[in-house]
């Protein structure tokens with residue numbers, strides 16, 4: 001156990017139990033988002049979907065990297081992942097990024113939006129998703145994009161909160177959260193650009209899921225550095 005490492009965080013005035021809880025909730029959101037983005041990417045088809053597919057894949061793989069990077073810190077701080085994956089997904093800090101019903105390609109144009117919440121969703125996130133639901137019900141042509149952008153916006157709120165809590169106190173968690181935050185901000189910008197909200201200012205990743213900021217925290221490098 002990282003005894004002194006934990007002591008230092010405690011002595012800085014941080015409530016370690018609360019921090020671990022936030023990290024577990026963040027890790028759960030990454031894990032569930034990775035799962036849901038797999039479905040969204042598979043359904044990003046057709047003329048519009050094809051362009052979207054590549055950035056969903058980058059965001060998907062980077063969210064998996066975020067999960068991988070968070071887990072060691074949770075254990076270092078004396079925490080653990082829930083034994084049951086259902087308990088884990090239920091505490092996710094962000095809503096489930098469900099595939100909108102009308103995008104399922106089954107010929108059924110029903111617009112009943114399958115947007116839902118884990119118990120971990122913040123009020124802000126719930127509000128955002130209810131707006132997505134409304135969009136789907138009104139026949140918005142880009143409900144999937146809205147699900148994606150809201151998932152990233154939720155992640156930005158989550159990591160900004162952890163950065164604010166740990167800044168100048170728990171240096172390791174701060175650096176890790178900041179690295180993830182950098183990538184979440186880029187993810188939001190990619191999807192926001194597709195929504196016509198303005199240019200992201202970015203160009204494509206060198207390889208899918210490159211994680212330019214978080215890769216240095218990964219135990220197994222994802223290969224972008226050529227090793």
Ligand SMILES: [Fe+2]
Nearest residue numbers: 030063066155
């Ligand atoms: Fe993420």
Ligand SMILES: [Fe+2]
Nearest residue numbers: 059152184187
């Ligand atoms: Fe993301």
